[in-house]
Amino acid sequence: MSDTSTTNPSYEAERQPERSSSGPFKTEDWWAVWIGLAIIVIAYLLFASGTSIKWLAVAPAKWSSGAQAATDLGHHLPNYIALFIVFAILFGIAVAALGQRVAQFVPGFLVVFVVSTLIFIAGAWTSSSTYNLEPPLIALALGLIVSNLTRLPAWLVPALRVEFYIKVGIVLLGATLPFTLLVWAGPVAVGQATVVSLVTFFVIFLVGRALGLDKRFAAVLGVGGAVCGVSAAIAIAGAVRAKREQASVAITLVVVWAIVMVFALPFVSRALGLPTGVAGAWIGTSEFADAAGIAAAQAYGDLAKHAGSAIAGAPEASLQAFTLMKVVGRDIWIGIWAFVLAIVATTRWDRDEPGAVKTQTTAREIWTRFPKFVIGFLIASALVTWIGSHYTLTEYRSVVTPAFVAPITALRTWAFTFCFLSIGLTTRLGSLSATGAKPFIAFTAGVAVNVVIGYLLSVHVFGAYWASLGQ
Template identity: 75%
Template sequence: MSNRSITGDAGDAPLTEARQPIGTEDWWAVGIGLLAIVVAYASFAAGSSIKWLAVAPAKWSSVTQLTGDLASHANGYIALFVVFAAAFSLAIGALGLPVGRFLAGFFVVFVASAIIFAAGAWAQASTYNLEPPLIALALGLVVSNLFTLPAWLAPALRVEFYIKVGIVLLGATLPLTLIVWAGPVAIGQATIVSLVTFFVIYGVARALSIDKRFAAVLGVGGAVCGVSAAIAIAGAVRARREQASVAITLVVIWAIVMVFALPAVSRVLGLPTGIAGAWIGTSEFADAAGIAAAQAYGDYARHAAGAVAGAPEASLQAFVLMKVVGRDIWIGIWAFVLAIIATTRWERDAADGVQARPHAGEIWSRFPKFVIGFVIASASVTWVASHYSLADYRSVVTPAFVAPIVALRTWAFTFCFLSIGLTTRFSLLAGAGGKPLVAFTAGVVVNVVIGYLLSVHVFAPYWAALGQ
């Protein structure tokens, strides 16, 4: 993906109006993400941890508890802002964009994200599915569609940059060995869903005369990982900015619908936690929304006095195996395949219609480099995990090394989802007409049905036994 924005980063200025960039946004995201992982590991290897830096509000049930916790960790929040601001500013400056304008807006984004984190830490938040990324998304959507944002805030709403950093950090929380621990069932089910959903959306879109590139973005957005997948594929096939924005809007709308609908239907059907989590992981379109839905069902099982079978944590475990491990790995696969197809088949000489000759360099230039960062991060943590048993990994490595990275990742995703909300206009969806909605909704229906059949019937014994 190029260093130019595709997803509606309102603050992006044409590079011709700024200094000559050094590197690309993808590589800067990879560098920042991997540097964070290296620092976290160095601290862990020295017998310490960066938990003091990767702060987040603790659970609270009264305002007094919240203010006391925030006051006790004030230095940590200040340090975290300084670290984020310094790292991001270095990249912004290297890309030839105005650092001062970015910092002014980023301060507001950070403070808003901290408030969102605090709301998500409320003791009753899980009852209402109030996960921080989901709150950020909903808040941003409300503000952007009801009010006019000040122009000085726009440079800090860098959707792509935040999500790329978050995806690299995501790799550190998913060692490659987790795929082995998950077994062939999760990978197989995710593969079936990814392929079938993509071809249904793409086929319906093409039948409705939607452009190939737009159809591809819609297809992968529904088949894999929602927003981040749409971003990656838009860059791989060079879809237009507004096409990626419409795809993201559709993903957001359906993700919000599913975060409430899937747990509710699972309750009505009385599904075991592992089976419900697998269905949510197969049918949800965004990691943050899916995590909220899976966690909500697990909490329901915990307080349902035996009304739901399965361990409460199995819901979230199944979701992670299905969505984060099984489906999300298809981002790189689809990006690579579609970049080749777009370069070798879709692009023809405008003058004589002769098919353009493929160039390996062109394919490479379009490939989303942050996926490489994801793989490097995952391989690195796999190496660390190889020195521990699964039990020791969970009890020793996860709290001191992985958990702080998870916190940093959640901050990055919160920045991203808040920025998505603040730069998404529902009027774009209306302006695109009903065809994209019809195509994407066809995939939603297929996704939910296939996910139900595979989770509740075909692979039910595997998912029901998860966590036992």
């Protein structure tokens, strides 16, 4: 934890029931839902009228030289200014409703936004995927460096709202994962993702508990390895009321293993001569972060282009298989795990803690403690499912995705970047060493099982399905 982190709401504080302020306009969770859904509804209304929110959801163009990056920034400067104003207004309304001063939030958020813009531009470098330089990971690394080498000014702290940013991002994530994608992905992708999510979670959770880790900590580690890495770890930490430093440890382990896998999986796949679709499915089953997995799958597809017949399958099948397995199949489990573990934490774990009053948990208590941003995630997914039901898969990709889903994805990346930068700026690496080797051992056990099961399912059980992808 940084010296200034006490100003921010901590997970420890959030573990107390919000009895006196659980209304729909009095909690951070609800405001994340309102902001996320408002963005999605406005984006849809513009899409339905034949326009798009793309102008506001600005993202830097790919560049290979500093001059190109500077030119693009200058050309879209009005877009960036407008986006800052919109974010500042939306977040400012929520901050004011939560009883904090907007004047204290805005100056710090301006710094967060400007730094995030520079990070976003860095991630648009044409060689960024080669080095896994995706905006959220750059933000996390930069924040960690700054927070561990310098002392943050007090005026910056009110803008480092880790949980709020990630909750808004998760609601927006729901708009990029319609339920119909699960149908289009087919039973193979859904079934394989389900096996991986369940087995990996329970391996990490049970090993962690055997090593003496706290139940909440073990759950955060388990879902971080089983689903969507960083985003899942933070979402579950909020759902079960884990401590901030426990989420930080999980994030660190996810990033470390994601970086290892981004190099190891394409190399091993090439050595084994796996077809592109099979390799992509294995990467989607075994990788822990979308950014790293996309880089690995794309790298293997590029290898297939240059290797000719040495690697079977269409080059694009690697990325397609990864998307079906990771982005569609596994990421949807964020909402499922958050829902289940929030109920378990409320009805069982809270009552088992020392000093807890042994009373029967009521439905009202479960509702009060349940993370409302999960509801926003599900509503967003249902809304986009309804929109997608009017289109074929081809039409969805060619019409809905570029004009409606892609801008929301860009805004989601902005929210995640704000979050990861804030995580880095409020985390002291020295505090992580206090957890010892047990979290690493538990998470690594999940890594080993994840890779082996992913290989067996992708290569032997469903190999024919993945090998034919893209044919």
